[in-house]
Amino acid sequence: MCAHVVVAEDDEGQAALIRRYLEREGHQVTVVHDGRAALEAVREQTPDLLVLDWMMPRVDGMDVCRVIRSELPLAALPVLVLSARSAEDDQLLGLDLGADDYMTKPFSPRVLMARIRSLLRRGAQHAPPEPEPALRAGPLTIDQARHEVRVHGRLIDCTAGEFRLLELLAERPGQVFTRAQILTHLHGFDRHITTRTVDMHVMNIRKKIETDTRRATYLVTVYGVGYKIAHDDEPSGRREARTSRAS
Structure with a gap:
């Protein structure tokens, strides 16, 4: 040492x-x-x-x-x-x-x-533990230590559930998470919470981070599977197509 x-x-x-x-x-x-x-x-x-x-x-x-x-x-x-x-x-x-x-x-x-x-x-x-580094995915920054979300540097007001959803997806940009996986991360195995809760979180987050909620480019839908945070290098046309098919 x-x-x-x-x-x-x-x-x-x-x-x-x-x-x-x-x-x-x-x-x-x-x-x-x-x-x-x-x-x-x-x-x-x-x-x-x-x-x-x-x-x-x-x-x-x-x-x-x-x-x-x-x-x-x-x-x-x-x-x-x-x-x-x-x-x-x-x-x-x-x-x-x-x-x-x-x-x-x-x-x-x-x-x-x-x-x-x-x-x-x-x-x-x-010694105090080192703070978790901020997660970055495209224009999104999720600061776990400060419990803050920013898009293009602009601070976004998120609920605890919305923050945890973004945190999960931003840890693995490009990886698709099913609604069941996201729900388990947010609420454990509580059978009284439905996957509709995930869709509501996603809808509310999109209102805060997307320019056009009907053609999402950051928090995108993968048709028939679930949601993901898009990679920086993923063509926006493919993101929008998937989102529109799912909507």
Whole structure:
């Protein structure tokens, strides 16, 4: 797992040692030597982990940790504190201020790397899921994350059922879905819902996205089978013929 790690350590020798071990494992490393620079690096670069020396000039590690936790949720940025203070009260203070781990100096670089790997794995588990990419089919754009439909960039007001129908068809442009398949996707196996519901959704969607609802070019009918979102390269004459035959 390649990560971006900010190392805030005023001892240049120790900072170089930590950088060397991190880069050996394929990580990108930013080294800073005071607390103010650490805050700037976190705000500007959004790293995956902060290795934070407790005693630094300008702004000390305790204040850096306080500020970071006031600006970012706990899961957003793991913080590993390095400190020459080994007393139990110091360690408890560090953890109470929001540090995820606390190591005392002198430390074993191998143990430090093991703890870094553990924190990075934990951070990856809490990372928010990547938003679904918008579906695009010709002039239609279905943004699943925002629950928006656009045609030629114009926002279309869709009901939940209309959105799910378009979403299903736009995931596989050109593929024909029967009314029964669409109905199952929309309503499961509810026997009280008929295929006429699908036709009503299609009619309402066409009023919103088609220039001429009698000669549909985007949401087209395949005679005797069902509906599909047309491919960009499908001749419009063939689309219109199929639609008129079905109407």
